[in-house]
Amino acid sequence: MEKDLSLGEFIITRLIKASGYSAIVxxxxxxxxxxxxxxxxxxxxxxxxxxxxxxxxxxxxxGILPLISGSLIVTIGAAMVAIPFGVGTAIFIAEIAPRWARxxxxxxxxxxxGLPSVVLGFLGILVLAPNLRILLDLPTGLTALAGSLLLGxxxxxxxxxxxxxxxxxxxxxxxxxxxxxxxxxxxxIWRVTLPAARSGVLTAIMLGVGRAIxxxxxxxxxxxxxxxxxxxxxxxxxxxxxxxxxxxxxxGEVASGSVHYHTLFFIGMVLFxxxxxxxxxxSSVVFRQKKRAERVLS
Amino acid sequence: MKIVIExxxxxxxxxxxxxxxxxxxxxxxxxxxxxxxxxxGKSSLLRCLNRLNDLADVQKxxxxxxxxxxxxxxxxxxxxxxxxxxGMVFARPVVLPMSIRQNLTYGLELAGERRPSKLDEAVKxxxxxxxxxxxxxxxxxxxxxxxxxxxxxxxxxxxxxALQPEIILLDEPTxxxxxxxxxxxEASLQELKKDYTIILVPHSVQQAARTADYAAFFLQGxxxxxxxxxxxxxxxxxxxxxxYITGRFG
Numbered sequence: 046m047e048k049d050l051s052l053g054e055f056i057i058t059r060l061i062k063a064s065g066y067s068a069i070v071x072x073x074x075x076x077x078x079x080x081x082x083x084x085x086x087x088x089x090x091x092x093x094x095x096x097x098x099x100x101x102x103x104x105x106x107x108g109i110l111p112l113i114s115g116s117l118i119v120t121i122g123a124a125m126v127a128i129p130f131g132v133g134t135a136i137f138i139a140e141i142a143p144r145w146a147r148x149x150x151x152x153x154x155x156x157x158x159g160l161p162s163v164v165l166g167f168l169g170i171l172v173l174a175p176n177l178r179i180l181l182d183l184p185t186g187l188t189a190l191a192g193s194l195l196l197g198x199x200x201x202x203x204x205x206x207x208x209x210x211x212x213x214x215x216x217x218x219x220x221x222x223x224x225x226x227x228x229x230x231x232x233x234i235w236r237v238t239l240p241a242a243r244s245g246v247l248t249a250i251m252l253g254v255g256r257a258i259x260x261x262x263x264x265x266x267x268x269x270x271x272x273x274x275x276x277x278x279x280x281x282x283x284x285x286x287x288x289x290x291x292x293x294x295x296x297g298e299v300a301s302g303s304v305h306y307h308t309l310f311f312i313g314m315v316l317f318x319x320x321x322x323x324x325x326x327x328s329s330v331v332f333r334q335k336k337r338a339e340r341v342l343s
Numbered sequence: 344m345k346i347v348i349e350x351x352x353x354x355x356x357x358x359x360x361x362x363x364x365x366x367x368x369x370x371x372x373x374x375x376x377x378x379x380x381x382x383x384g385k386s387s388l389l390r391c392l393n394r395l396n397d398l399a400d401v402q403k404x405x406x407x408x409x410x411x412x413x414x415x416x417x418x419x420x421x422x423x424x425x426x427x428x429x430g431m432v433f434a435r436p437v438v439l440p441m442s443i444r445q446n447l448t449y450g451l452e453l454a455g456e457r458r459p460s461k462l463d464e465a466v467k468x469x470x471x472x473x474x475x476x477x478x479x480x481x482x483x484x485x486x487x488x489x490x491x492x493x494x495x496x497x498x499x500x501x502x503x504x505a506l507q508p509e510i511i512l513l514d515e516p517t518x519x520x521x522x523x524x525x526x527x528x529e530a531s532l533q534e535l536k537k538d539y540t541i542i543l544v545p546h547s548v549q550q551a552a553r554t555a556d557y558a559a560f561f562l563q564g565x566x567x568x569x570x571x572x573x574x575x576x577x578x579x580x581x582x583x584x585x586x587y588i589t590g591r592f593g
Contacts, residue, residue: 216437218433221395222499223439224426225433226450226453227426227454227506237439
């Protein structure tokens with residue numbers, strides 16, 4: 046009997062261990078594969094060419110700067126949409142909305158998070174882009190701005206959902222204490238609840254931004270896909286092309302093992318590194334905050 | 344009369360009746376103790392007095408509560424001003440994650456006070472009133488969280504006092520404290536009652552008997568008996584009060 050038990054224990058612990066390690070193994074393998082396919086670019090394309098502003102692979106121009114700038118401008122735009130609206134909605138749901146509204150809003154927002162991005166892209170092409178063109182008097186509505194707005198909309202559910210959980214887990218005693226000191230509702234939210242939930246809200250923002258950087262389908266559909274270097278804010282109103290869209294659009298037609306092929310993987314590496322930086326920053330911020338929060342609660 | 348409670352009833356959304364037709368008049372410059380077994384409605388009543396119950400799931404409320412003759416449930420009542428006038432200390436000390444000094448000036452800053460001289464004065468006065476000045480005056484900029492539990496609770500008391508309220512509500516303020524700290528808090532209440540109206544929900548009958556100038560016995564949402572503290576604890580008129588304070592139930 047006892048032997049059976051310990052055997053069961055043994056198998057289960059090993060299984061859990063294996064699945065835990067497999068996550069690390071998979072990430073390592075992905076990274077290895079990316080490096081293997083992407084690094085040869087550095088030998089095949091001159092650095093001056095690689096970091097130039099012209100992306101035109103057929104003529105052997107492999108400048109990836111326009112793609113990086115395209116991704117950045119769309120992501121920053123998306124963050125500017127998603128952060129205020131997302132955090133605002135989370136505050137509304139967690140702190141202000143009456144119970145019945147909360148019970149409708151929360152599942153609704155989570156439902157929105159499950160919307161396939163291609164559907165949003167479709168809406169973007171049919172509704173958003175034409176209206177933007179007319180409204181802002183642009184030559185085309187397929188711009189970085191359209192991408193930013195849609196990516197913002199995609200990120201909002203992530204931000205709301207995580208930030209709302211964080212706000213909700215702030216002990217009620219904090220709110221009571223602030224209110225009893227004569228804080229108004231807004232002062233309580235701004236100076237007590239939000240700072241107390243800071244780490245969770247930051248995580249929410251980082252997850253939302255991460256979602257925006259990695260999103261492919263929508264941006265490919267609505268940003269116009271012109272690899273032009275974004276130099277100023279005015280680029281928000283012209284077509285851009287992101288790293289993700291470039292990979293998605295060109296990978297299907299490229300000859301395996303060619304310079305173009307390796308360069309696309311190199312772009313993938315850059316994307317991977319950017320996501321990594323965002324995630325590491327996020328978790329280091331969160332980690333630091335957590336230690337402080339633990340001290341407070343001890 | 345500082346506070347007049349007239350035919351006050353309260354019912355929560357889950358159907359529990361918290362308070363049933365309470366009539367109570369609370370005198371200034373005295374410690375009024377609300378005691379009784381758990382679930383009797385003491386805390387609910389306390390949280391109505393500064394309208395902290397606004398955020399709870401209250402289903403029905405009837406009757407009136409007058410503070411200085413003003414009905415606090417009137418729509419035109421300034422709830423923030425009311426809460427500054429009616430300070431509250433909770434069962435678990437909730438110190439804000441900042442320094443001792445900032446904890447004390449926080450409420451004043453929220454109210455718009457910026458002058459350092461006023462703030463410093465409030466810090467010193469409130470700490471002295473809460474019998475904490477001697478222990479912390481040389482480390483006001485240390486994080487408040489580093490204080491012991493008893494000190495934290497007195498800091499919370501001082502934080503309420505910094506706003507110069509007229510009424511102080513204390514909801515089992517010593518439930519988590521050791522006897523020495525409890526004694527200090529009780530002693531400062533006796534000092535404070537000279538200037539304030541104090542309403543205390545004690546965490547034991549013994550504490551109720553020690554501190555009460557006036558005592559009100561609550562049982563399942565009903566006010567059973569109310570009167571002079573000494574009288575109530577030595578010769579209660581109601582059988583149920585007697586049974587509770589002599590330990591027959593509860």
